[in-house]
Amino acid sequence: METHTVCINLITILSDFLQAASENHQSYIISLFLSGLYVIFFFPVGFIGNILILVVNLDHSGRLTAPDLYFVNLAVADLLLVADSMIEVFNLKQGYYDKAGLCTFMNLFQQANMYSSVFFLTWMSFDRCVVLTSTVGHSVPRARLSCCLIWMSSSLLTVLPFAVAQMQHAGELHFCFANVTQIQWLEVMLGFLLPFCILGLCYWRIAQVLLRSQREQNSPQQRPRRQKALRMISAAVLVFFLCWLPENVFVSVHLLRGDTDGGTLWQDYPLTGHAVRLAAFSNSCLNPLIYGFLGETFQKKMRLLLLGRSRWSKLHRSASRKLIYVPAAQKCLHVTCHRATQSTCLGPDILPQTAMLPSNKLHTKGNTNSS
Structure with missing residues (x-):
């Protein structure tokens, strides 16, 4: 009789434990x-x-x-x-x-x-x-x-x-x-x-x-x-x-x-x-x-x-595609400046050119400077 009562108590405790564990697991899943x-x-x-x-x-x-x-x-x-x-x-x-x-x-x-x-x-x-x-x-x-x-x-x-x-x-x-x-x-x-x-x-x-x-x-x-x-x-x-x-x-x-x-x-x-x-x-x-x-x-x-x-992005992309222009050169009176393209006398306040001259005008301008 006592053994039967103990078994019933153990079964009750076990079922309560399993039910609580199931509820906790369900709450955890929902959370x-x-x-x-x-x-x-x-x-x-x-x-x-x-x-x-x-x-x-x-x-x-x-x-x-x-x-x-x-x-x-x-x-x-x-x-x-x-x-x-x-x-x-x-x-x-x-x-x-x-x-x-x-x-x-x-x-x-x-x-x-x-x-x-x-x-x-x-x-x-x-x-x-x-x-x-x-x-x-x-x-x-x-x-x-x-x-x-x-x-x-x-x-x-x-x-x-x-x-x-x-x-x-x-x-x-x-x-x-x-x-x-x-x-x-x-x-x-x-x-x-x-x-x-x-x-x-x-x-x-x-x-x-x-x-x-x-x-x-x-x-x-x-x-x-x-x-x-x-x-x-x-x-x-x-x-x-x-x-x-x-x-x-x-x-x-x-x-x-x-x-x-x-x-x-x-x-x-x-x-x-x-x-x-x-x-x-x-x-x-x-x-x-x-x-x-x-x-x-x-x-x-x-x-x-x-x-x-x-x-800013468009400006950056367009600037990367453009040619890099060399600043315009001032007139140089040194003997070594016999060609306009080799002049090293660049003024500090000269702005970059926005257009390139044809090659024949460059030679004409160089001859004028050298003369």
């Missing part, structure tokens, strides 16, 4: 599939797109305007966040956080880039709203000060999670996060709810101004530009909401459950945590498409850059 989709479709767009925005704006001749400064700083923040996302992509088994120093650094780096990206998006919408609805114009010194304050505030807000980030262990898995409830509520409020409200209100006000201007002026030439601007506004708000909502809902559910250990939800649902984190990273990948490639200013700069490169 691997999601990571593959991110690497194939989102990461190239975010990495190349943000680099292209930096190249086009920094290579453009002339001083950077205030909107250009915001675009450049947003591209830097998004580029760092996209590069940092590779840790999340390849960290499917949470094995990179074995050391407390790396755990703390990665938490610091991700939080700083997330805050800076969200804050730049929010400030850009506020700046556009102020410029369109008031007499205040763009100011480059004010834009520089705003960018510095955004980076400083992002760093200061990152210090709090940086100070309390810890490694949490669940078997062979390692998780890295701040386990202070108040700080996580602060991240949800300042990292999503408040920016989303400001973003929505500012772009709603901008849309009102554009629609009123369209009704008053009724210009068929300006109508496509206004419609394009409205589409860009709608896309910006929608993409921000869809990308950042899953992670913040995930964290909010964890906080509302009242878990005091700080890691229950992430440990119980590692697949969901991985998916919502990739969705948040996708916002930095899609920002170049919305704020860069849909904007007319960036498109004009892009055309100028490509046109300049094309002209």
Whole structure:
């Protein structure tokens, strides 16, 4: 009887173990599939797109305007966040956080880039709203000060999670996060709810101004530009909401459950945590498409850059095919200068000739000089 009971217990334990192993393997396969989709479709767009925005704006001749400064700083923040996302992509088994120093650094780096990206998006919408609805114009010194304050505030807000980030262990898995409830509520409020409200209100006000201007002026030439601007506004708000909502809902559910250990939800649902984190990273990948490639200013700069490169390439190819002309020689009074083609008395300020003389004129000119 006892042997039969022991066998039943062993079978139960073995079946539970196999079921858990099967579920873990299935979660790993799904996580691997999601990571593959991110690497194939989102990461190239975010990495190349943000680099292209930096190249086009920094290579453009002339001083950077205030909107250009915001675009450049947003591209830097998004580029760092996209590069940092590779840790999340390849960290499917949470094995990179074995050391407390790396755990703390990665938490610091991700939080700083997330805050800076969200804050730049929010400030850009506020700046556009102020410029369109008031007499205040763009100011480059004010834009520089705003960018510095955004980076400083992002760093200061990152210090709090940086100070309390810890490694949490669940078997062979390692998780890295701040386990202070108040700080996580602060991240949800300042990292999503408040920016989303400001973003929505500012772009709603901008849309009102554009629609009123369209009704008053009724210009068929300006109508496509206004419609394009409205589409860009709608896309910006929608993409921000869809990308950042899953992670913040995930964290909010964890906080509302009242878990005091700080890691229950992430440990119980590692697949969901991985998916919502990739969705948040996708916002930095899609920002170049919305704020860069849909904007007319960036498109004009892009055309100028490509046109300049094309002209330079054509000029280089045409110059390589042309003959190399010898500079014109001054009259030489030395006895050795009996032929015009052998004169070595070249003035320093002589320009290269653009046409070659026939051979008979060269001989005639040489005879005249020698005489």
